[in-house]
Amino acid sequence: GKRELTISLGIATYNVHSKNKNDLIKRADEALYEAKKTGKNKVKVWEAEFSKQSEYNDKLAGILTGNAAYDYDKVSSMIEMLNITKSKNDKITKIYEMMKKLIIKTDSTESYIFFVEHDRILDMKRVVKDFEGFSEIGYFNKDIIREVRINREGIYTIDWEEIKEVGSLETIPKWHSICVLPLINGEKLKGILYFSAPAYIKEFDFKDFNYIQTLSDYISILL
Known part of the structure; x- marks a missing residue:
């Protein structure tokens, strides 16, 4: 008072x-x-x-931290991605190699790329961590893909709509953490990247989002 x-x-x-x-x-x-x-x-x-x-x-979140070993690894990844773009491999092979590298660097279990033309998804590819080559198409959240396609803004969240299997306690669904980003070349939306991992193992945060977004620009150049 x-x-x-x-x-x-x-x-x-x-x-x-x-x-x-x-x-x-x-x-x-x-x-x-x-x-x-x-x-x-x-x-x-x-x-x-x-x-x-x-x-x-x-802009530097998830890329530079002041930890020398961590920062060296992140910057090395950027150089590796650049070298892939300069290789003599065809476009699809380059995209596969980049997706595989991003899966490993972000502790993801799988990734999708959706190829977009005139605001329509024409094709998609799936890469799985422990599988060589492109895999069969599995589950992905279509609503999130639609949201990113329309808004042209990335998102990282828990996919509460997905229940693949029951957890070890047989009561907790194994929801997945996802990180989804638009691939924009110039002013045109050319594709969408979709990363997924079980939430009990990995939950994407802003640093992961920013890191993936930075490296995904190398993929955008190819589209």
Whole structure:
């Protein structure tokens, strides 16, 4: 009762601003920063422009950390991807080699590439971690693919719609963590990359997303 109390709030809404909890927390924090920056004692609901202030710093997330061994491995991967683009192999072989490398580097179990032309998916390929060559098409979340195709923005989340098998406790479904990104060459959407791993083994975060997005640009060049 001796002094006035004020409060600033930042709000991010599930399914409107993101479906990923870490993304929601990050965006709520950006909205909170905007509330404080513009005078305090107010509520701000997240808007895309709030992210622009932190966009520069985010570009290196998942690529450079200050850990010499980790950073060397990440930069080496970028050089390896570049060398694949310069090889004499045909386009499809290059894409396969890049997808295989990204699966290993991100601890994924499988990956899809969807080839897009005039905003329509014309073909798709699947690469599985412990299988040589392209594999038969299996399960993927069509709604997420549609969302990325329409919005041209990547997403990393848990695929709550997928239940492949029951977990070891026979009560917990083995949901998969997925990371899906558009492949844009110039201003045209040329493809979509889709990475998946069991959530109990690997859950994609923003650093994984940023790392895959950076290396996937080498694939975009080929499309």
